[in-house]
Amino acid sequence: MNLPKLALFPLLDSAEPLRKRAPAVDEHGKALSDFMMIIPGLRNKPRQLIQQTLYDVHATLTCFQHAVVFAEFNLKLNLLWVSIRPLDNIRFEIANAVRLRVPDARLVSHI
DSSP: OOOOOEEEEEEOOOSSOHHHHSOSBOTTSOBOEEEEEEOTTGGGSOHHHHHHHHHHHHHHHHTTTTTEEEEEEETTTTEEEEEEOOOTTHHHHHHHHHHHHOTTOEEEEEO
């Protein structure tokens, strides 16, 4: 099974719902976990600041490539969705690492 790659470009409108794009299981059939972060007001910032923020998020998630299976940023909603392998406390480690680089980022939900 080929899992999706990190998709951290600003997603403005997708024809396919996220539930169909984000994987539910890894390449071994093990269930994945998900969490969301919001970056309030990002879509209203200057383009250069948006690009820098997305670069910072991408750089942070790359440090966790052993755990991150899928990530997508929806600029319209200012929402980052991350699908991860079920490792102990990894969602909080990733969320905290993102917040270190993007202080406005807030953990919204985790499953």
